[in-house]
Amino acid sequence: MPGIASHRLAPPLYQRQAPARPRSEAKRTRIIEVATQHFAQYGYHAARVGDIAGTLGIAKGSVFQHFGSKDGLFFEVYKQAVRSFAKYLDAPTEVRQAGFFAVLRYWLVRTEHLVHEDWIPYRISLLGNYGTDLVLKREINRFLIAEDPYGTVSLVRFGLERGELRKDMDIEMIVSILDWMMERFQDALLTAELDPGLFRRQGELAEKKEARIQQFLAVLQRAIGASTPAPAHPARRRNHRR
Secondary structure: OOOOOOOOOOOOHHHOOOOOOOOHHHHHHHHHHHHHHHHHHHOOOOOOHHHHHHOOOOOHHHHHHOOHHHHHHHHHHHHHHOOOOOOOHHHHHHHHHHHHHHHHHHHHHOHHHHHHHHHHHHHHHHHHHHHHHHHHHHHHHHHHHHHHOOOOHHHHHHHHHHEEEEOOOOHHHHHHHHHHHHHHHHHHHHHHHHHHHHHOOOOHHHHHHHHHHHHHHHHHHHEEEOOOOOOOOOOOOOOOOO
């Protein structure tokens, strides 16, 4: 999903940095580790490169030497964070055997693990998606399209091969719809998890979460699902539940 482009004759400074030398890779890695903690704790705008450098006991200019700018530093932090997430088709074998929409359901049910197990990388991904300026957001979008860190394209091809998705729709459109809808719905589930008062009275989330997921998948299936899904291969009719 491309963002608003900046002037291509003068790309952001962090795009023009030479690759890190092997002898400085350990230092670069350490800067990213500390920066990740700072961005996750304070947010993109409030985090300060000087504070990051101070924590590391290095000069502020050393950070800029490696990353060019605060934007460049955050961009590397963001890429590392989203690369740490599992891809769709990393779901268990029995889930994949149950099909495309079973894979989506598996990850939606496990959404709360982003709070309990992967909170820092998830926080960084939220900052990149919603809390940065348009120039940096454009570069983030380009990275997501080029690298496909969540394996959305592979998942869509998987669904097409199984006959579960519409063949009259461009594959890039299906990928975009899936990215847009899954991202927003997972964020909504996590908002409810973190701030229950926004969505429910105390005690209602557990009983309504499954219904929300089922309704969401039904909407998604009507949008991109094949009208008459192909029957499952005989070898795939077993073990539909984990």
